[in-house]
Amino acid sequence: MSLYCFYTYVFLFVFLLINIKQLLTQRKHSPPPSPPRLPILGNLHQLGNYPHIALNSLAQRYGSLMMLRLGNIPALVVSSADAAREMMKTHDIIFSSRPIFRSDEKILVGKGLVIAPYGEYWRQMRSITVLQLLINKRVQSFKTVREEEIALLIQKLKESSLLSLSVDLTEILSTLTNDVVCRVAFGRKYGVDGEYNFKEILDEFMLLLDSFDIGKFIPWLGWVNHVNGVNSRVKRVANWFDNFLDKVIDDHIENRRKRRNGNGDKNMDFLDVLLQIQEEDNIPGFSLERDGIKGTISDIFAAGTDTTSTVLEWAMTELLRHPKVMKKVQNEARHIGNGKSSITEEDLDKMHYLKAVIIETLRLYPPLPLLLARLSSQDVKIMGYDIPAGTTVITNAWAIGRDSAIWDEPDEFWPERFLNSPIDFKGNDYFQAIPFGAGRRGCPGLSFAMVTSEIVLANLVYMFDWSLPSGATGQDLDMTPSSGLIAHRKVHLKAVASTSAAFY
Numbered sequence: 001m002s003l004y005c006f007y008t009y010v011f012l013f014v015f016l017l018i019n020i021k022q023l024l025t026q027r028k029h030s031p032p033p034s035p036p037r038l039p040i041l042g043n044l045h046q047l048g049n050y051p052h053i054a055l056n057s058l059a060q061r062y063g064s065l066m067m068l069r070l071g072n073i074p075a076l077v078v079s080s081a082d083a084a085r086e087m088m089k090t091h092d093i094i095f096s097s098r099p100i101f102r103s104d105e106k107i108l109v110g111k112g113l114v115i116a117p118y119g120e121y122w123r124q125m126r127s128i129t130v131l132q133l134l135i136n137k138r139v140q141s142f143k144t145v146r147e148e149e150i151a152l153l154i155q156k157l158k159e160s161s162l163l164s165l166s167v168d169l170t171e172i173l174s175t176l177t178n179d180v181v182c183r184v185a186f187g188r189k190y191g192v193d194g195e196y197n198f199k200e201i202l203d204e205f206m207l208l209l210d211s212f213d214i215g216k217f218i219p220w221l222g223w224v225n226h227v228n229g230v231n232s233r234v235k236r237v238a239n240w241f242d243n244f245l246d247k248v249i250d251d252h253i254e255n256r257r258k259r260r261n262g263n264g265d266k267n268m269d270f271l272d273v274l275l276q277i278q279e280e281d282n283i284p285g286f287s288l289e290r291d292g293i294k295g296t297i298s299d300i301f302a303a304g305t306d307t308t309s310t311v312l313e314w315a316m317t318e319l320l321r322h323p324k325v326m327k328k329v330q331n332e333a334r335h336i337g338n339g340k341s342s343i344t345e346e347d348l349d350k351m352h353y354l355k356a357v358i359i360e361t362l363r364l365y366p367p368l369p370l371l372l373a374r375l376s377s378q379d380v381k382i383m384g385y386d387i388p389a390g391t392t393v394i395t396n397a398w399a400i401g402r403d404s405a406i407w408d409e410p411d412e413f414w415p416e417r418f419l420n421s422p423i424d425f426k427g428n429d430y431f432q433a434i435p436f437g438a439g440r441r442g443c444p445g446l447s448f449a450m451v452t453s454e455i456v457l458a459n460l461v462y463m464f465d466w467s468l469p470s471g472a473t474g475q476d477l478d479m480t481p482s483s484g485l486i487a488h489r490k491v492h493l494k495a496v497a498s499t500s501a502a503f504y
């Protein structure tokens with residue numbers, strides 16, 4: 001071999017070595033694409049008032065996996081069904097924690113499930129919530145509570161229908177879901193009247209939970225919350241809620257002592273169930289403390305009230321915008337109800353179109369459009385990209401539900417697409433629409449939420465014909481969502497109920 005050839009081979013060898021090394025390092029660190037960022041704010045300024053919509057626009061440019069920086073927080077944004085499946089199914093355990101923001105801890109009283117890091121405490125609390133509180137048998141046992149509250153609602157609507165008055169459906173539905181959850185949790189209502197102005201406090205609690213908190217993202221700017229009064233409002237609501245729960249728990253303990261029959265499972269509310277678990281104290285290596293009880297109840301109010309009324313509010317909005325769909329769901333309800341005084345939960349199994357209306361509503365308007373954030377607990381590869389441990393994960397369920405690669409005419413309200421469709425929202429097999437999240441941390445309140453939404457909507461359309469005030473048409477409705485964690489309507493939905501001719 002000539003000297004020239006020898007040097008050429010050495011040169012090629014070194015060149016190849018360098019390239020392979022570079023390739024390997026690139027492979028080793030292949031982060032998802034990122035939009036450019038500003039100093040300190042990172043990408044925070046790009047979220048706007050409607051983060052789910054803004055993030056969807058960014059995803060159109062940067063892809064269904066994007067890495068953002070929200071102030072100090074590295075955040076992965078997931079915007080496709082495939083990426084969500086990989087995260088919540090293939091690598092479920094790695095993404096089963098939640099980021100802890102100090103402000104959430106301050107608002108959510110006690111030590112509950114929603115913000116608990118993945119681990120033994122969460123596992124025990126989750127198992128109590130799923131197997132003792134939200135299991136189907138228990139959800140069904142509250143059928144009478146739902147039916148009684150619906151009867152009250154129908155009575156109210158009949159009264160305003162006699163006077164052709166418009167009703168604030170947003171307000172009425174929010175009160176209804178709050179009353180149902182209150183009775184299920186405490187065995188009685190704590191409304192606007194009486195000793196506790198529970199509804200007002202709950203509204204403030206939801207407002208604070210929903211509000212933008214700069215200290216979450218840029219801790220050294222946390223002082224802003226002192227200046228603008230948010231911290232004192234948080235403290236006031238948290239103290240109020242804490243004292244309220246103490247009082248309700250003490251009353252329950254006293255009543256159980258008096259009754260001495262606290263073991264009768266039949267009429268037990270959630271608090272009774274939790275107190276019984278605490279008394280029996282037979283979970284190996286785990287004791288349910290008062291703080292755990294408070295946390296569970298606080299979670300159920302935070303996660304279960306506004307989310308459910310939001311579905312109903314959007315479902316009624318879309319029905320008012322689509323008179324043919326309204327007619328179809330009314331015909332189904334009236335055929336099945338057949339002149340009875342109300343639709344019962346036994347009737348729901350036969351109401352396929354009504355179920356499709358609810359599912360289509362959840363696809364288009366997931367109440368938590370960005371679900372609840374998750375946190376990666378170790379380095380992992382998703383869709384070929386490297387995601388480091390400690391990354392906050394935001395899943396854009398709103399974008400997935402409207403993805404044109406999955407759905408025909410994705411922005412159209414068309415319940416027929418779900419008739420005879422195998423898609424459920426359990427997040428086991430189908431990730432095309434995931435309003436309840438998926439995997440280990442998926443929503444344990446799915447059955448509770450579905451049966452409540454279905455029975456309320458069924459009765460609203462069964463008993464009444466609906467129109468908009470002052471001769472407005474559905475197309476006049478303002479469809480702007482609220483900003484915040486829960487995307488309800490920005491403008492309250494007001495409508496006129498008239499008792500259907502079928503019931504005269």
Ligand code: HEM
Binds near residue numbers: 299435436438
């Ligand atoms: C339409 C109504 C509802 C929607 C859309 C909804 C949605 C969600 C979502 C997206 C999550 C996070 C899931 C994830 O990280 O993958 C969640 C968690 C949760 N939901 Fe719901 N939810 C609803 C109703 C309810 C109800 C009625 C209850 C209880 C009565 C409830 C209790 C909870 C709890 C306790 C968690 C935390 C679970 C955990 O972190 O392990 N939800 N929900």
